[in-house]
Amino acid sequence: MTFEEWEAGVPERIKAEPEWKFYAYPRALFLYDLVWKDCETLMRDPRGKSIAQQIIRSAGSIGANIEEGYGRGIGTQSYLYFLRVSIGSARETKGWYFRSRYLLSADVLEHRMKLVDEVISLLATEIGRCQRRQS
DSSP states (O other): OHHHHHHHHHHHHTTTTTGGTTHHHHHHHHHHHHHHHHHHOOOOTTHHHHHHHHHHHHHHHHHHHHHHHHOOOTHHHHHHHHHHHHHHHHHHHHHHHHHHHSSSOOHHHHHHHHHHHHHHHHHHHHOOOOOOOOO
C-alpha cells in the first residue's frame, strides 16, 4: 500500500486535526499501520512475538507524542519535549526493524527504515526550527 492509498482511507476527523498539517504526523500514522501489518508476520514465529510487542509500542509512541506535543501548544518547551520523545521512539522502531531482519523481507525492511528515517528528519527539522525561533 502506498501512502496516498492509505491517506485516502483516513477519516476526515483525523485530517481536520492541526497536527495533520505537520508532515511527520501522517507519516507516523502510516508507519504505525504498516507496523501493525508487519506484526502479523512477526507473530508467526515465537522469536518474533517479543519483537512485535516492542515495535508496535514504539511505533505507536511516535504519533502519540506528536499529538501530545500539539496539545501542549506548538513551539512551547513541552511541544519540543514531546517531539524529542517522538524521535526517540522512531529510532527505537528502526532498531526493532533491524532486529526483525530474519523474519521480514529485505524490501519490507528497506521501505520501513526509509519511512522511519523520513519521520526522524522531519521531526529534527521542526525541533531545529522551533529552537531557532526561541533564540
